[in-house]
Amino acid sequence: DIQLTQSPSSLSASVGDRVTITCQASQDISNFLNWYQQKPGKAPKFMIYDASNLETGVPSRFSGSGSGTNFTLTISSLQPEDLATYYCQHYANLPLTFGGGTKVEIK
Amino acid sequence: QVQLQESGPGLVKPSETLSLTCAVSGDSINRGYFWGWIRQPPGQGLEWIGNIYHKGSTYYNPSLKSRVTISVDTSKNDFSLRLTSVTAADTAVYFCARRGGSGSSFDYWGQGALVIVSS
Numbered sequence: 389d390i391q392l393t394q395s396p397s398s399l400s401a402s403v404g405d406r407v408t409i410t411c412q413a414s415q416d417i418s419n420f421l422n423w424y425q426q427k428p429g430k431a432p433k434f435m436i437y438d439a440s441n442l443e444t445g446v447p448s449r450f451s452g453s454g455s456g457t458n459f460t461l462t463i464s465s466l467q468p469e470d471l472a473t474y475y476c477q478h479y480a481n482l483p484l485t486f487g488g489g490t491k492v493e494i495k
Numbered sequence: 496q497v498q499l500q501e502s503g504p505g506l507v508k509p510s511e512t513l514s515l516t517c518a519v520s521g522d523s524i525n526r527g528y529f530w531g532w533i534r535q536p537p538g539q540g541l542e543w544i545g546n547i548y549h550k551g552s553t554y555y556n557p558s559l560k561s562r563v564t565i566s567v568d569t570s571k572n573d574f575s576l577r578l579t580s581v582t583a584a585d586t587a588v589y590f591c592a593r594r595g596g597s598g599s600s601f602d603y604w605g606q607g608a609l610v611i612v613s614s
């Protein structure tokens with residue numbers, strides 16, 4: 389199974405800050421990586437596919453990058469509504485796995 | 496607008512079988528996507544349980560494969576999850592989702608159903 393390790397597990401930042409979340413895969417997954425946002429008490433919401441492509445409707449302050457084993461989700465200017473836990477998920481093969489999540493809090 | 500809705504008992508006794516159904520509206524299961532189940536223990540991360548294709552092909556997480564069955568009922572436009580011999584470790588919010596988005600993503604999700612395993 390491919391393991392996805394996210395860091396940090398949580399962070400606290402101020403509105404307007406640039407936030408970076410990393411996701412490291414245990415083996416090369418090319419760009420077969422998605423990112424999801426989960427707000428408290430809600431289902432995850434799909435945000436980024438193929439490591440760097442924004443799903444329609446996702447604010448442009450979100451971006452993704454990376455390939456191989458190292459990936460990054462960046463929020464260029466943190467907004468109050470970005471309070472959530474973010475998960476990476478690979479689809480290079482089965483079983484599909486998710487990272488452990490990064491909880492983003494607003495200072 | 497595609498909508499998914501989980502239903503089933505919220506409390507299951509240890510060693511018994513957990514059964515959930517996901518009703519799909521706004522789309523036809525026959526259109527050819529994969530339909531899946533994902534779970535999330537309280538305060539923890541997401542775990543993929545398995546997927547089913549509309550023609551019935553199934554793919555399960557090896558960690559659960561011996562206990563899981565996912566089936567589809569195209570006449571009702573829904574699909575179901577059965578998990579046998581449950582323990583407290585199976586307590587979780589269970590989500591159903593459509594795996595039909597770009598990047599083979601789970602693009603539509605149900606709201607989730609909390610299932611507690613307890614006597």
